Amino acid sequence: MKVLVTGGAGYIGSVTVERLKRRGEQVVVLDDLVRGHRAALEADVPFYQGRVGDRALIARIAKEHDIEACVHFAALAYVGESVTDPAKYFENNVEEGVALMGALLKAGIRRVVFSSTCATYGEPEQTPISETCPQWPNNPYGWSKFTMERLLESYDHAYGLKFVALRYFNASGATELRGEYHTPESHLVPNVLSAASGELAEVAVFGKNYPTPDGTCIRDYVHVSDLADAHILALEYLRKGGQSDFINLGTGHGYSVLEVVEAARTVTGGHIRVRMDPPRPGDPARLVADAKKARAILGWHPTFDLKGILRSQWDWRKKHPTGYVD
Ligand SMILES: NC(=O)c1ccc[n+]([C@@H]2O[C@H](COP(=O)([O-])OP(=O)(O)OC[C@H]3O[C@@H](n4cnc5c(N)ncnc54)[C@H](O)[C@@H]3O)[C@@H](O)[C@H]2O)c1
Numbered sequence: 594m595k596v597l598v599t600g601g602a603g604y605i606g607s608v609t610v611e612r613l614k615r616r617g618e619q620v621v622v623l624d625d626l627v628r629g630h631r632a633a634l635e636a637d638v639p640f641y642q643g644r645v646g647d648r649a650l651i652a653r654i655a656k657e658h659d660i661e662a663c664v665h666f667a668a669l670a671y672v673g674e675s676v677t678d679p680a681k682y683f684e685n686n687v688e689e690g691v692a693l694m695g696a697l698l699k700a701g702i703r704r705v706v707f708s709s710t711c712a713t714y715g716e717p718e719q720t721p722i723s724e725t726c727p728q729w730p731n732n733p734y735g736w737s738k739f740t741m742e743r744l745l746e747s748y749d750h751a752y753g754l755k756f757v758a759l760r761y762f763n764a765s766g767a768t769e770l771r772g773e774y775h776t777p778e779s780h781l782v783p784n785v786l787s788a789a790s791g792e793l794a795e796v797a798v799f800g801k802n803y804p805t806p807d808g809t810c811i812r813d814y815v816h817v818s819d820l821a822d823a824h825i826l827a828l829e830y831l832r833k834g835g836q837s838d839f840i841n842l843g844t845g846h847g848y849s850v851l852e853v854v855e856a857a858r859t860v861t862g863g864h865i866r867v868r869m870d871p872p873r874p875g876d877p878a879r880l881v882a883d884a885k886k887a888r889a890i891l892g893w894h895p896t897f898d899l900k901g902i903l904r905s906q907w908d909w910r911k912k913h914p915t916g917y918v919d
Pocket of ligand 1: 600601605623625626628629630644665666670685708711763764765
């Protein structure tokens with residue numbers, strides 16, 4: 594039986610495909626390549642270029658392969674873009690998500706691991722953030738993921754769809770073969786490394802007067818292969834009859850933007866220039882996970898610290914200076 598990975602040509606999806614295959618799992622990938630890269634997948638991975646909202650295509654994939662579960666990564670994920678063009682986010686992430694879940698159920702597929710996000714919490718009332726903290730997103734991207742979470746809950750109740758919604762904090766880092774490569778790139782780690790390599794003249798730091806020790810935002814950085822492994826544990830949990838659940842994926846340790854820059858200077862030996870820009874609307878000061886539930890329910894233990902994350906992405910960049918060539 595096979596696992597359908599939507600968005601499997603994207604950053605976290607392609608690393609998850611790599612790790613699933615290494616464990617001997619059979620995988621089928623569906624991706625429209627709007628943000629992903631065919632070159633991020635091995636040539637022998639069954640690949641469908643198409644949209645998750647295409648019900649007929651999902652039915653065809655289910656018929657052509659014996660699909661047992663779906664890991665649903667496919668989504669648009671730029672917070673700023675979701676503010677300027679929310680329709681794009683609700684149509685792609687929610688409308689197409691509804692179609693996908695309907696088509697999966699119709700094909701008898703009742704196990705889903707869903708990519709959710711710490712953005713569903715919005716401005717947290719407390720940190721570290723546990724799964725029971727109130728959720729009130731402060732951008733359309735977060736609302737699109739929040740809506741899919743509620744849909745999954747309702748579908749479990751009504752139709753017996755079992756799911757694990759994994760709320761990732763900041764995915765970062767690379768494996769030997771796959772790394773983070775987006776155009777444009779909005780994430781701090783690749784941008785700091787671009788500043789170290791000279792590809793960017795400087796890295797922008799958004800806001801310096803947050804209520805944190807150095808005034809810059811604090812985030813919880815999780816290595817992409819640790820994240821990928823959590824999906825495999827979540828699949829195993831569902832296969833053993835585990836109940837649907839919402840689980841944070843973070844390390845429980847936060848680093849400020851300036852601490853990331855400093856760590857990147859140490860790892861790369863590069864001179865990294867910083868440009869102080871105004872804060873971005875809706876950027877919370879501190880997003881750090883309470884990571885206890887992932888340990889308790891899934892037995893998940895993240896293995897990389899910040900320098901390990903930076904080193905892995907730096908090594909990948911040196912081998913792939915122009916990213917993926919499609
Ligand atoms: N990167 C992070 O730090 C982070 C944090 C929290 C949550 N997430 C979530 O994790 C998932 C993966 O994130 P990523 O960083 O790998 O993003 P990504 O953009 O690299 O990957 C997403 C993939 O989905 C594909 N896709 C998008 N819409 C599609 C559609 N309608 N049909 C088919 N394919 C479609 C894109 O082409 C891309 O390959 C997303 O759902 C994102 O919201 C990411």
